[in-house]
Amino acid sequence: MVIVFALVVLAVLAVAAALHWYVWRRLVRDTTRGRGPARRAGTAVFVAGPVLMVAALVAERSGAPFWLQRTLAWPGFLWMALALYLLLAVVAGEAVRPLLRRALDRRGRPGRDPVVAPLGRPSQLVTGQGPEVRRVEPSGTSTVAPEPRPTAAAEPARAPDPYLAPTRRLFVSRVVAGAAATAAVATVGHGTYGVLRGPRVKRVTVPLAKLPRAAHGFRIAVVSDIHLGPVLGRDFAQRVVDTVNxxxxxxxxxxxxxxxxxxxDLGPAAAPLARLTARNGAYFVTGNHEYFSGAEQWVEEVRTLGLHPLENARTELPYFDLAGVNDLQGESEGRGPDFDKALADRDPARACVLLAHQPVQIHEAVRHGVDLQLSGHTHGGQLWPGSLLAAAANPTVAGLDRYGDTQLYVSRGAGAWGPPTRVGAPSDVTVIELAATRA
Incomplete structure (x- = not known):
């Protein structure tokens, strides 16, 4: 098993190295002449970037000292996002490159190309410059004659300029590379700003047939995937809390x-969660990253912050049942989801809302007669085109969906994992407003 894992890691690193080489070739080698300072600087960036990216991932997963994680996280994870969009922009540039070349070919270059004079018969030698030409005949005599005025029929042939094509290629490479780099940097910059400014509020109405009229308009603030860590810390947690409240x-x-x-490492960063305020309290279920971070310790920590952990458990609220199950990752520790424990022996006439981190848990929720499941996990794909991969692994990537008699709502999440960047999947805190269909 260890050998298989090592081979997979090596294969991934080889692919990443090949893609970096391709982008370096287009952005650095093809846009510079010789081994000057510009090429050396560009090469240094393309060496340091992936090294920092791998180091940041290894430091986080290995539990390295937190100061080291924070030092590596910003440059390493931002490079992860930047490398993705540099690659996409360079690939898109391949389609533009031939079009630009053809446009330049049609327009031509200003200035005169070198002219090669036509040679006479082998028996003749043309000497001299200026308005007169001395012609040496085979007999040895020479005559001086005025230089003939070229006619249209005798227009001298033009030799191809050996410097023209390389110069044009260099110009095209620089234009395409500049556009690609600008687009990638702007995309990552805008996506990072979107995360750091905090999630926006999204409001969704969900009708429930079993909900009593007295509960019509009941509001549940759904918060998922905050991902406090070496990048997003206490200030970000406070921003999320303020948004929710x-x-x-x-x-x-x-x-x-x-x-x-x-x-x-993160207890101080999570402290603002103690200020979450709601009439019927705040509840918590584990996600897969809690099991990478010490789930048991975090369950106790959030309890001290005033949140109510639902570990395969259910509580009866005045108008409906609220249940929660552990994440699937908990199975690695013998603490996986137990739907029977959370939902057995409940009154089926009452509406039931289930908190479950991963959308794939919807199938068990349907089997147990849940009315609404609230999930996260997908980040909405976080970095486009990651949404395509997320769609392949999850029944619903984001938003409200229905499976039989059970509805599923998936939040895009409030934070971000890895790069503090989102593209095409803005962060959110969702307010679910329950509606009684008999109201």
Whole structure:
């Protein structure tokens, strides 16, 4: 098993190295002459970037000292996002490159190309410059004659300029590379700003047939995938808390992937969660990243912060049942989801809302007669075209969907994992407003 894992890692690294070489070739080698300072600087960036990216991933997964994680995380994870969009932009540039070349061919270049004079018969030698030409005949005599005026029929032939094609290629390479780099940097910059400014509020109405009229308009603030860690810290947590509290929800549901790190390192960053306020309390279920970070410790930590962990458990609220199950990753520790424990012996006439981190858990929810499942995990793909991969691995990537009699809502999440960047999948805190169909 270890050998298979090592081979997979080596294969991934080889592919990553090949893609970096391709992007370096287009952005650095093809746009510079010789081994000057510009090429050396560009090469240094394309060596340091992937090294820092791998180092950041290894440091986070290996539990390296937190100061080292924070030092590596920003440059390493930002390079991960930048490398992706540099690659996509360079690939898109391949389609533009021949079009630009053809446009330049049609327009031509200003200035005169070198002219090669036509040679006479082999028996003749043309000497002299200026308005007169001395012609040497085979008999040895020479005559001086005025230089003939060229006619249209005798227009001298033009030899191809040996410097023309390389110069044009260099110009095209620089234009395409500049556009690709600008687009990639702008995309990553905008996506990073979107994460750091905090999630936006999204409002969704969900009708439930079993919900009593008295609960019509009940608001649940759904928060997922905050991912506090070496990049997103205490200030970000406070921003999320302020956003949630501003919606004045009746209940708060934190549906997993709260942290990427230990309680020792991230306890202070998570402290603002103690200020979450809702009339019916705040509840928490584990995500897969909690099991990478010490799930048992974090369950106890969030309890001290005033959140109510639902570990395969259910609580009866005045108008509906609220249940929660552990994440699938918990199976590695013998603490996986147990739907029977969470949902057995409940009154089926009451509406049931289930908190489950991963959307794939919807099938068990349908089997157990759940009315609404609230999930996260997908980040909406986070970095386009990651949404295509997320769609292949999850029944629903984002938004509200229906499976039989069970509805599933998937939040894109409040934070980000790895690069603090989102493209095509803006972060959100979703306010679910329950609606009684008999109201």
């Amino acid at each position: 501003a919606t004045r929800p009746d209940l708060i549901a934190v549906v997993g992937d709260l942290v990427d790190g230990s309680v020792k």
